[in-house]
Amino acid sequence: MSSRWLKPYLPRSLYARAALILVLPVIVVLLVVSVAFVREHLEDVTGQMTRAASREVRLVLEDIQGAETQQQALAAVRPDLRLLDMQARFLGSNETPTIEPRRWYDFIAPQIDADLQELLPNLVAVSLPDSQVATLFLNTHLGVLELGFDRRRLSTVAPHQLIVTMLFFAVIMTSISFLYMRNQLRPITRLADAAQAFGRGRVVPFTPGGAVEVRAAGSAFLDMRARIERQIEQRTLMLSGVSHDLRTPLTRLKLGLSMLPEDDAKPLLQDVNEMQSLLDAFLDFSRGASEGEQVEIRPDELLRSIVDDAQRAGQSVELLPPEGQGAVMLRPTAIRRAVENLIGNAVRYGSHAMVSMTLTDKSLRIRVEDDGPGIPPEQRTEAVKPFSRLDPSRNQNQGSGVGLGLAxxxxxxxxxxxVLRLGQSERLGGLCADIIIGR
Structure with missing residues (x-):
């Protein structure tokens, strides 16, 4: 319950989550080590070195106090400057201290500046442009003294070196881990792609690989796919065989009935025709969506062809302008059968049908609406089951069926x-049937 707020911010893919698990500890360790290094080591060492340098600066200032001119002061401190390896000069009356910009990654310079300001009351400014030179500007009774010396006397050489080294090796090790992790996750990604493709009616080559558990899952998927394919094939062969074997006796019955008087043969012939329509419906259901391979087609052109055929057959069908254009991987024959079934139901139970299409980057939606009585919400789940006939809600006097159209x-x-979704049409008031296919 407490972690629900975090879920929207977490990555969705397995690769991204594994990368987060891999990178997050490295970043945390780097931050902890860097903070501990800066506070516990650099700050202490820098403080000690700054105090030592400030004592040398105070020594120079003490020697200047007895001088009456700037030349006497420089001459008095010349031995000290030689021993301390410093350079000194007085600024002119119109000259101001020159403070050069610091490097952006010099995170120890602010501490040096603060320590010197505390230890040297006469300090005017500090210039720390790089890791080689440090320049101090100090107030004296003779003017502003510019004192320069080696920056390494105030702080360690390249204090960021440890952090840079840690970052360098962290990037190298993380990159190696990423390569290894990608090789480990690739079989899982291939398995997910194969399962997704099979769920959309396509069979892509797949060979189990990777760790033992991933290989076991891949082998189980191949066994499951083979069983499903065998079951679909057996169902198709069984229903096709039954339908084919029954056509011959039905044909003989029709021939026999054609020799009887019309009044006696009419009711029997009606029963034979109904049996024939039942067989045709069973055969369509046995074929299902297994007919044809998936190809890249333009669904708007396919719908235009279907609506034109329906209009030539005398059906009242209207095609709305498509929303979005592009090609989609579909089984044209199966999609044609599905849309024709929806249009047939629409004009059978209503007087007018309206077909529309919406294509986005994520999905394709084919919608068929009618002005018929529709289907109550509580019966829509039952309506898509095979051999389900909703006579009270759908006017059976307009036609008959075996309940396989929506199935x-x-x-x-x-x-x-x-998925097939059923609802109520806002335009026509009847049934609204949506075929929604992910891309």
Missing amino acids: IVADIARVHGG
């Missing part, structure tokens, strides 16, 4: 990795 559409959408 076929749902099966086709499912094989494409999508």
Whole structure:
């Protein structure tokens, strides 16, 4: 419960989460070590060196106090400057201290400045432009004294060197870990791609690899895919065989009934035609979405062809302008059958059908609406089940069926990795059927 607020900010992919697990501890360790190094080591060492340098500066200032001119002062401190390896001069009356900018990564300079200001009351300014030179500007009774000496007497040489070294090796080790992690996660990614492709009706080559557990999962996926393919093939062969074997006796019955008087043969012939329509529906259901391979097509052109065929057949169908254009991987024959089934239901239970399409970067939506009685919300789940007939809500006098139309559409959408959603049409007031397929 307490970690729910964190979930929206976490990455979704396995690779990104593994990278976060790998990088986050490294960053934390670097920060902790850097802070501890700066506070516990650099600050103490810098403080000691700054105090030693300030004593030398005070020694120079004490020798200047007895001088009456700037030349006498420089002559008096010349032995000290030689021993302390310093350079000194007085600024002119119109000259101001020159403070050169510091380097952006010189994080120890502010501490040096603060320590010198505390230890040297006469200090005017400090110039620390680099790691080689330090220049102090001090007030004296003879004017502003510019005192220069080696920066290394105030702080350690390149105090950022340890941090830079840690960062360098951290980047190298993290890069090596990333390469190793990518090789370990690649079999999982390939397994996920193969499973996603199979869920959308495509079979892509896949060979198990990686760690033992990943190989076991890959082998289990291949076994499951093979079983599902066998079951689909067996179902198709069984229903196709039954439908094919029953066509012959039905044809003989039709021939026999054609020889009887019309009044006696009419009701029997109607029963035979109904059996024929049942067989055709079973055969369509057995084919499902297994007919044809997925190819890249433009769904707007496919819908235009379907609507044109329906209009030539005398059906009242309207195609709205498509929203979005592009190509999508689909089974054209299966999608055509699904849309034709929806249009057939729409004009059977209503008087007018409206077809529209919305294509985005993430999904394809094909919508068929009608002005019929629609389907109540509590019966929509039952409506997509095979052999389900909702006679009270759908006017059966307008036509008959075996309850496989929506089941076929749902099966086709499912094989494409999508879903069939039923609702109420806002435009026409009847049923609204959406085929939504992810890209």
